[in-house]
Amino acid sequence: QKEVEQDPGPLSVPEGAIVSLNCTYSNSAFQYFMWYRQYSRKGPELLMYTYSSGNKEDGRFTAQVDKSSKYISLFIRDSQPSDSATYLCAMSGGAGGTSYGKLTFGQGTILTVHP
Amino acid sequence: DGGITQSPKYLFRKEGQNVTLSCEQNLNHDAMYWYRQDPGQGLRLIYYSQIVNDFQKGDIAEGYSVSREKKESFPLTVTSAQKNPTAFYLCASRTGQGNYGYTFGSGTRLTVV
Numbered sequence: 485q486k487e488v489e490q491d492p493g494p495l496s497v498p499e500g501a502i503v504s505l506n507c508t509y510s511n512s513a514f515q516y517f518m519w520y521r522q523y524s525r526k527g528p529e530l531l532m533y534t535y536s537s538g539n540k541e542d543g544r545f546t547a548q549v550d551k552s553s554k555y556i557s558l559f560i561r562d563s564q565p566s567d568s569a570t571y572l573c574a575m576s577g578g579a580g581g582t583s584y585g586k587l588t589f590g591q592g593t594i595l596t597v598h599p
Numbered sequence: 600d601g602g603i604t605q606s607p608k609y610l611f612r613k614e615g616q617n618v619t620l621s622c623e624q625n626l627n628h629d630a631m632y633w634y635r636q637d638p639g640q641g642l643r644l645i646y647y648s649q650i651v652n653d654f655q656k657g658d659i660a661e662g663y664s665v666s667r668e669k670k671e672s673f674p675l676t677v678t679s680a681q682k683n684p685t686a687f688y689l690c691a692s693r694t695g696q697g698n699y700g701y702t703f704g705s706g707t708r709l710t711v712v
Contacts, residue, residue: 488641490641492639518700520703525687525706525708526705526706527603527605527689527691527703527704527705527706528642528689528701528703529703530700530701530702533700572641572642574701585630585647585649585693586632586644586647586657587632587644587701589634589641589642590641591639591640591641592641
């Protein structure tokens, strides 16, 4: 079983739809949770960063972390064709842990937003 | 502008050859990482370095080697012992000051011919 599981999709939605992307994980030491967006043949770019449980909002993007369920989500409101990309969840443990500073990634979800 | 530069963008390797992928950063970041990306498998950690002259194996280090002689540079050598080297290779760095977000380079696509 992988430490981080992410549905690879692909996911195809119409423009304006609300998109929900999810990851589950098994390592209870993870405390830092991130979402990266990767356009084709490019390096990933950091989209959202959350520490511990809770919600974080940035424009059309909302990240949620539920540590009790070991479940994180990224919501995209009013999706646009420019949101078409691969979305990767990533997580890391706290200082002193074996996963300190190292990110463990999900498989990535391919999202297409069509006009 | 600060960032990470990976070169070359595309690289072709013949069977039995060693090739070296370059990664340079001017962000003054302490830690640097090499990941391999294959379709449907996400990113897998090859090697990482927290400080100069020190590095550790990641999850799939076999057939790869690295060096960290300078803070700015973390080259990756794909040796002939790596049986399936065709992949997209990503270099990343982060500050060691508690910020866990990585900055990635634009990647190198390696193909065995």
